[in-house]
Amino acid sequence: MLGIVFTTLVEMLEEKVSPEFADEVIVAANLENDGAYTSVGYYPFSEMQKLVGVLVEKTGKPAEELLHDFGYYLFGRLASAHGQVMAGRSGILDALSVLDNDIHVQVRKLYPDADLPTFKVLSKTDNTMLLEYYSTRELHSLAEGLMDAAADHFGQTIQRTTVRSDKPHTYEFNITVES
Template identity: 35%
Template sequence: MKGVVFNLLEQAVTDAHGADAWMDLIDAAGVDGTYTSLGSYPDEEMFALVGAASAALNLPPEAVLRWFGQAAMPMLAAKYGGFFEGHANAESFVLSVNDIIHPEVRKLYSGAGCPHFHFTHEPDGQLIVGYHSPRKLCHLAQGFIEGASAHYGQSVEVTHLACMADGNPICRLGVRWAA
């Protein structure tokens, strides 16, 4: 996993709980904790940090990942504002992930292993988001969707219709923005 993701997690934890909390999390996770944005680090280190946060906060790892995605979105908007320009709403932004955002991420961060998304619009207005990644971080993706919605001033409801953690080949999220 790219160091920029670890940097975002560090900033989110530090902003919400202080610098000591980040150091405590590193100690509890048993990781080095020194991450450069362009570096690549084992996925297990992110899972260890999420697990340590889960234990410290008495929350399921899925809730920690959702919180992280929500907290990271304002930081991403501040740092990579160009990705957010030209989108009138969160749905337009989310739909641009495969074609605009992830190719640029791969240019900026060589070797980035981005997830792949499939999108289907249902007749009732719901967007079905298919998520596939060997990391199985669909709850982080949900947090990013929720964070993007907050960025665009929209309320959103996300439901898990299928999950790789339950043995499904892909995760399917039902996304519905308020009118």
């Protein structure tokens, strides 16, 4: 997992809670490198799982909610750092329909080591989409936060539900654009 994901999580904790809280979480997570992440580094996904585990303990919130909120925050950081990646997209469904063959392709050029999921459009109308998400990391809640932030980015409101698929490590997002 890319260092930018770790540094952004720490930044979010510092900003939304406090620098002291971010330090406490890092200490409690007992990380391999004591949390000395660099945005251009690459670290095991298990380190992210440790951080989320500590956050669950400290906040009492479910991991899904924490990952959703982090996804929302992460989108803002990624999209503002790399505005060109979202340029030319007309709305949330347009952006989601080109995640695998455009947006994350551009991401791969920026970050060759990125561990990216796969997204497949199962069906689409003007205002609805059934989107299949596959990743062994099963970060579906992070994806939900990224989607909600992307919808806000376009000034759109979405309703969505998530269903675990029969296939391993796979989830389906049923998304409706309201406005």
